[in-house]
Amino acid sequence: MAAFWTQSDFDEHEGVHFVHDRESGLTAIIALHSTHLGPGAGGTRFWHYAEPEDALRDALRLSRGMSYKNAMAGLPMGGGKAVILAGSDRRKSPALLAAFGDAIDALGGRYITAEDVGMGEPDMVAIAARTPYVTGLPATDAGAAGGDPGPFTAKGVYLGIAAAVRQKLGRESVEGVHVAVQGTGSVGGGAARLLAEAGARLTLADVDTARAQALADEIGANIVAAEAIMDVECDVFSPNALGAILDDKGIARLRAPIVAGGANNQLARPQHGAILADKGVLYTPDYVINGGGIIAVTMEYLARRDGQPCDVAAVHAAVEAIPDRLHAIWDEAEATGRTPDAVADATAQRLIGR
DSSP states (O other), X not given: OOOGGGSTTOOSOSEEEEEEEXXXXXXXXXXXXXXXXXXXXXOEEEEOOSSHHHHHHHHHHHHHHHHHHHHHTTOSOEXXXXXXXXXXXXXXXXXXXXXXXXXXXXXXXXXEBOXXXXXXXXXXXXXXXXXXXXXXXXXXXXXXXXXXXXXXXXXXXHHHHHHHIIIIIOOSOOTTOEEEEEOOSHHHHHXXXXXXXXXXXXXXXXXXXXXXXXXHHHHTXXXXXXXXXXXXXXXXXXXXXXXXXXXXXXXXXXXXXEEOOOOSSOBSSTXXXXXXXXXXXXXXXXXXXXXXXXXXXXXXXHHHHTTOOOBHHHHHHHHTXXXXXXXXXXXXXXXXXXXXXXXXXXXXXXXXXX
């Protein structure tokens, strides 16, 4: 593996920690991008990577994205991310989770973890047996927030799509708006349900065809093959799977005037924001629209640290501020001639002192 500081995605990260535990088989990377606003907060991804360099690239890009996401959400947290390099069998043992918890604990609170792809609430409970620097844990009080933050991310994505429709199409409702949803897991599926309740017309796709079909049957949507979703003519393309899909080829395929979804790092490279704009597509900066989950787990972590239950109503109110942030970004982009992603990046960088 090349030195990480020569990677194009290395962005003056404060620390990149390579973790290996022979006994449990744990191999992981914990990347801390910035702790300017507080400890680096971001979930742990459990994924089988074809090459170790892919895992490093993910850790670097995702941790930087968390710095920006937390700053734009007004949270007292910096940016961090962890990736656990899963074997081809994707087996996750108690010993592996314990060793990972110990690795987090050794950082002394500089990194706070939570759920991400491949990691769920039971995994957070297991990690919490080894370290207090974890959130996304089950709520212990009735009416308190806790556990899987996916529904809060989904709510933010839904609200962000509605805001984009208002900004680009001048429509005050998503009723009758055609949204093509890529990925029907916790976030994409949750956003699709909210869109369906509001009267949107939906086309769904997922690499797990059975999951997409089950959701389509539930909410009255259509499905297409996973590889065809970017070719669907629609009002909104909503990416909610893995990132870097908006590259030269992906953007050329788009047949939608709006991109708004919950996937991280949707732009393959910074220049792709300008390519979208040149095509007349309104881009919704991913780390702003998908901030609902980190808002929820941060508020949960801070409340638990202070010995208090996390007020779920307060979490919902914080998530409901996402559209105002998006409109401010779009308005500044229109006023200055910059792209929405450039405006968002500059604002986030200023907030984290870069």
